[in-house]
Amino acid sequence: MVDSAFAKLPALSAESTCYAVIFSSRRSAGEVEDYGATADRMEALAREQPGFLGMESARDASGFGITVSYWRDEASILAWKHQAEHKTTREYGRTHWYTHYELRVAKVERAYGKP
Amino acid sequence: MVDSAFAKLPALSAESTCYAVIFSSRRSAGEVEDYGATADRMEALAREQPGFLGMESARDASGFGITVSYWRDEASILAWKHQAEHKTTREYGRTHWYTHYELRVAKVERAYGKP
Numbered sequence: 001m002v003d004s005a006f007a008k009l010p011a012l013s014a015e016s017t018c019y020a021v022i023f024s025s026r027r028s029a030g031e032v033e034d035y036g037a038t039a040d041r042m043e044a045l046a047r048e049q050p051g052f053l054g055m056e057s058a059r060d061a062s063g064f065g066i067t068v069s070y071w072r073d074e075a076s077i078l079a080w081k082h083q084a085e086h087k088t089t090r091e092y093g094r095t096h097w098y099t100h101y102e103l104r105v106a107k108v109e110r111a112y113g114k115p
Numbered sequence: 116m117v118d119s120a121f122a123k124l125p126a127l128s129a130e131s132t133c134y135a136v137i138f139s140s141r142r143s144a145g146e147v148e149d150y151g152a153t154a155d156r157m158e159a160l161a162r163e164q165p166g167f168l169g170m171e172s173a174r175d176a177s178g179f180g181i182t183v184s185y186w187r188d189e190a191s192i193l194a195w196k197h198q199a200e201h202k203t204t205r206e207y208g209r210t211h212w213y214t215h216y217e218l219r220v221a222k223v224e225r226a227y228g229k230p
Contacts, residue, residue, distance in 0.1 A: 003141055003215050005179040020221045022135060022183055024171050026118055056139050058173040058181045064120040066173045066181040068137055094229065100118050102228035106135045106221035113217035114209065 007054025007070050009111060018053055018108045019071045025101040027063035035097055042089055049083065051076020070108070077105065122169025122185050124226060133168055133223045134186045140216040142178035150212055157204055164198065166191020185223070192220060 002008075009018060027035075046052055051072035059065030071077045080086060094101065117123075124133060142150075161167055166187035174180030186192045195201060209216065 003179075005141065005177075006139060006215060006217055009219075019224075020135070020137060020219065022137065024121060024173075024183070026120065056179075056181060058139075058175045058179050060173045060175065062120070064118075064171075064173050066171060066183060068139070068181060068183075098229075100121060100228070100230060102121055102226065104124075104135065104223050104226040106223040108219050108221040109134075111217065111219040113215070114213075115215060 005056060006113075007056050007068070009053055009070055009108075012108060012111055017073075019074060019077055020106045020108055021069045021071065021077060022104045022106065023067045023069075023101065024103075025065055025067075025098045027059070027065070028097055028099050029063070032097060038089060038093070042086060045083070045086060046080060049076065049080050051079070074105075120171060120173075121228075122171050122183070124168055124185055124223075127223060127226055132188075134189060134192055135221045135223055136184045136186065136192060137219045137221065138182045138184075138216065140180055140182075140213045142174070142180070143212055143214050144178070147212060153204060153208070157201060160198070160201060161195060164191065164195050166194070189220075 010016060012018065043055060043057075046055065046069060053070040053072060055067065055069045057065065057067040071080070125131060127133065158170060158172075161170060161184060168185040168187060170182065170184045172180065172182040186195070
C-alpha cells in the first residue's frame, strides 16, 4: 500500500536533480480559525505548479513542524515564491501563524529508502 | 527566548556551505519499548560528532515524522554513517521501527528565517 505521506520523487541522476525547500516553523499559541483550510489550500496550489515534485509534512503536539517540498529546479521554486495567492498568504501567515520559522533551500544530491 | 527545536546554523557563504540529511519515516504501529530512549541516545551521539551543526525533528500523531540534521560537509555525514553504535542501531531500527522511510542528502544553498 502506498503511504501518501511520503513524496515520491523521480530517480536522481547527474542530469536529473531536484531541490528541497525545508520549512520549519513553530505555530503561535491558540487556535487560528483560518489556518487549517488555508494550509490545505496552499498545499493544493503548490501541487499544481510546474516543477512541483512532492511534499512531506509533520507537526508535533507542541506546535513545531517541518514541511519539505521538492521541486525540479530553482526556477520552479522562484515561480512558486512569486505566485500571487501564495505570496499574499505567506506574508499574512508569517506574521500571524508562526512565532519562529526557518527556510532552507537545498539541492538534493542522493536519495534512498524502503520500501 | 531561544526555541531549541530549531537548528541554529552558521551563516552560509560560498566558502561555508552545509548539508542537510532529510529523514522521513513512518513508525510501525504499536509501542516499542526501546524506541524513545534509543532515539534520544542517537540524537545525543549525533550532536557529539565532528561537523554536526544542528537537528530538527517533528512527528505527528499518525506516526509520520521528519528529522533534518545539518552537517558541515559530506565527510562528516559519512563518518556519522559509519559510526559503530549508530550503524548497529540504524540497522536494527530500520527493520523494527519503521514501515517506510526515505533519506535524502542535500546541499544547502541558501537560508533565511525569523526571528
